[in-house]
Each structure stands twice: as structure tokens, then as C-alpha cells.
Amino acid sequence: MSTAPAGLPFLKGHGTENDFVILPDPDGALAPTPAAVARLCDRRAGVGGDGLLRVVRSDALPEGRTLADEATWFMDYRNADGSVAEMCGNGVRVFARFLWHAGLTDDPMVAVGTRAGVRWARREADGGVTVGMGRAGLPSGREATATVTVGERHWPALHVDMGNPHAVAFVEDLAHAGPLLDAPGVAPAAAYPHGTNVEFVVDRGPAHVALRVHERGSGETRSCGTGACAVMVAAARRDGRDPVADGRDATYTVDVPGGRLVITERADGEVEMTGPAVIVAEGSLDPSWLDPAELRATALG
Numbered sequence: 001m002s003t004a005p006a007g008l009p010f011l012k013g014h015g016t017e018n019d020f021v022i023l024p025d026p027d028g029a030l031a032p033t034p035a036a037v038a039r040l041c042d043r044r045a046g047v048g049g050d051g052l053l054r055v056v057r058s059d060a061l062p063e064g065r066t067l068a069d070e071a072t073w074f075m076d077y078r079n080a081d082g083s084v085a086e087m088c089g090n091g092v093r094v095f096a097r098f099l100w101h102a103g104l105t106d107d108p109m110v111a112v113g114t115r116a117g118v119r120w121a122r123r124e125a126d127g128g129v130t131v132g133m134g135r136a137g138l139p140s141g142r143e144a145t146a147t148v149t150v151g152e153r154h155w156p157a158l159h160v161d162m163g164n165p166h167a168v169a170f171v172e173d174l175a176h177a178g179p180l181l182d183a184p185g186v187a188p189a190a191a192y193p194h195g196t197n198v199e200f201v202v203d204r205g206p207a208h209v210a211l212r213v214h215e216r217g218s219g220e221t222r223s224c225g226t227g228a229c230a231v232m233v234a235a236a237r238r239d240g241r242d243p244v245a246d247g248r249d250a251t252y253t254v255d256v257p258g259g260r261l262v263i264t265e266r267a268d269g270e271v272e273m274t275g276p277a278v279i280v281a282e283g284s285l286d287p288s289w290l291d292p293a294e295l296r297a298t299a300l301g
């Protein structure tokens with residue numbers, strides 16, 4: 001029997017192996033510093049994850065307050081290095097799975113506030129979760145394209161905005177991107193003033209592609225939902241498909257190292273992504289390991 005003082009509750013979850021530490025903080029009592037997030041996400045000395053999902057009531061956060069009428073819950077997303085990101089597509093599926101798992105809602109359709117606006121998530125009969133990802137942004141002019149570099153190799157890349165930034169490069173072989181230990185070079189830097197996620201894409205068949213991704217703030221990951229949607233839209237345009245102009249939905253299968261996502265760009269321009277969302281563990285953080293002051297955890301008392 002443990003006599004350790006009760007620590008802060010956390011969960012661990014993943015969507016196509018994009019894995020997250022989930023920190024329930026309904027009243028917004030916590031304010032995790034970048035250093036605390038990086039410690040939590042550390043794969044050797046921490047819980048481990050590609051990012052952190054802090055679950056807060058929208059009306060308890062300044063950035064969520066304007067969304068509170070539409071979305072009770074706000075996903076405060078942080079990358080593994082502690083940096084803040086606007087959106088996380090796999091994260092929204094896992095966030096919704098947490099709300100259902102914790103009994104915070106039993107509605108199969110939930111709205112989730114994010115820094116990129118409100119996203120919805122729907123529980124499917126087969127256990128998957130579909131997320132309404134909003135419309136893709138395709139900047140024009142000098143921001144429309146960039147050059148991505150890994151070692152001696154260079155590729156043209158399309159700028160796709162899914163609430164967060166992506167540079168999508170079609171390559172001959174995913175192995176050409178190398179081990180992706182460092183962030184690929186992206187030029188001109190002015191095209192991405194806040195940095196970018198980079199996707200490398202190959203074809204697998206008609207309307208079927210596979211990707212590798214280097215995530216801003218997290219490194220190479222096994223999946224990226226916003227990245228997969230950016231890839232789907234880039235592949236559709238390359239294939240001459242524009243659902244809004246055609247008046248016809250386009251659906252692609254996008255394989256990621258950690259599984260498979262099915263993505264539709266609808267004739268009204270909205271992008272929908274379906275994939276798995278899994279809660280794998282629940283526990284509590286040992287207060288002697290993570291100084292509560294680092295989380296400003298009034299909840300630890």
C-alpha cells in the first residue's frame with residue numbers, strides 16, 4: 001500500500017500513436033510552465049508524450065471565454081517542448097475520448113474550443129472518432145510555397161494552414177527524408193514566421209497517400225492529424241480535385257507511421273478526419289517529482 005500523498009491526476013492517450021499527456025484542469029487552476037510541460041512529456045524521465053492536452057472549461061480561460069457559448073471545454077494544447085500550438089487534430093479526437101471516458105458529457109457529438117476556433121468531434125459506431133477540422137487555408141503569393149531541405153535534398157512544398165502551419169512536400173521515397181532528428185530547413189523563413197510542421201508524402205494508390213511528419217515543437221512523430229489533413233488537401237489539388245469548385249466531396253486515405261486516417265474535404269470546403277482515439281492509462285503525478293509550484297497547482301493543496 002502506498003502512503004504517498006495524492007498527486008495531480010493525469011491520463012495518457014493516443015490517436016494513431018500521436019501520444020498525449022492529458023491534464024484535467026476543469027477550473028483552470030493550473031498554469032503549466034513550458035519547463036513543466038517538457039518534463040511531463042519527457043519519454044525517459046517523465047510520463048512521455050508528443051504533447052499535452054490540458055482540459056479546461058472554456059469560461060475559465062481568457063483565450064476560451066469567447067468560445068464558451070459554443071464549446072463548454074477548451075483544449076489547451078502544448079507541444080512536447082512546452083511551446084503553445086493553435087490546434088492538434090489527433091488531440092481533438094483524444095480530448096473528446098477523454099470527455100466521454102470521464103463522464104463529462106454523454107453527447108456523441110461534442111464541441112471543443114481550440115486556439116484556432118471551435119472544432120466538433122463525433123463518436124462513430126465502430127469506435128472511431130470524426131473531427132470537423134474546419135477549412136484548409138492555402139495562402140497566395142510569396143507565402144504559397146516554400147523549399148524544404150533535409151541534408152543535400154530539396155523539395156518544393158505547399159503551404160497549407162489547418163489552424164496551424166504546414167509545409168507539404170511530395171517525395172519519391174519517404175526514406176529520403178532521412179532520420180529527421182533535426183527540423184528540416186524551410187525557406188524562405190518569412191513564409192512561416194512562427195515555424196512550421198513539415199510533411200513528406202508519397203502515393204500509395206488512387207486517393208491514397210502515406211506521410212512522415214516533423215512536428216514543430218515535438219520532432220518526428222508517428223502521426224499528425226492537422227498534418228494529414230494538410231496532406232489530403234495538397235494531394236487533392238495536385239490531382240486536380242477542388243471539392244468546392246467541383247461541388248463534390250473528395251475522400252483520401254492517409255497512412256501515417258502509427259496507423260490510418262480517412263479524410264474528406266467536403267463540397268462546402270469543410271475538412272473531416274476519422275481515426276482512432278484511445279485512453280491507455282490513468283494515474284497521479286508524484287508531488288515530490290514535479291514541484292507543484294511549476295504547475296502553480298492550487299489543486300495539490
Ligand SMILES: N[C@@H](CCC[C@H](N)C(=O)O)C(=O)O
Nearest residue numbers: 085088089090164224225226
Ligand atoms: N500532432 C498534432 C499537431 C500538434 C501541434 C503542432 N506540432 C504545431 O506546433 O502546430 C495534430 O495531430 O494535429
